[in-house]
Amino acid sequence: MTEDQLSPDQLNQWALKMIENLHPQTSPTFRKGKIGGWRDEFTDEMKEAFKAAGNLLISLEYEENLNW
Numbered sequence: 001m002t003e004d005q006l007s008p009d010q011l012n013q014w015a016l017k018m019i020e021n022l023h024p025q026t027s028p029t030f031r032k033g034k035i036g037g038w039r040d041e042f043t044d045e046m047k048e049a050f051k052a053a054g055n056l057l058i059s060l061e062y063e064e065n066l067n068w
Contacts, residue, residue: 054066
């Protein structure tokens with residue numbers, strides 16, 4: 001189902017339901033939100049995987065260069 005198949009009221013109801021289900025205090029996907037905070041969260045293995053994928057990240061425009 002896409003947004004053009006839903007009425008504005010239905011979209012609003014879905015959005016409100018999503019907001020009701022947010023629990024940032026207990027959710028593992030919410031972090032502090034500070035710039036560069038990923039450095040504290042990523043393991044060395046994760047960092048190496050991103051370094052290995054550097055050119056792909058650039059081509060997908062997630063990064064501008066390898067200086068990150």
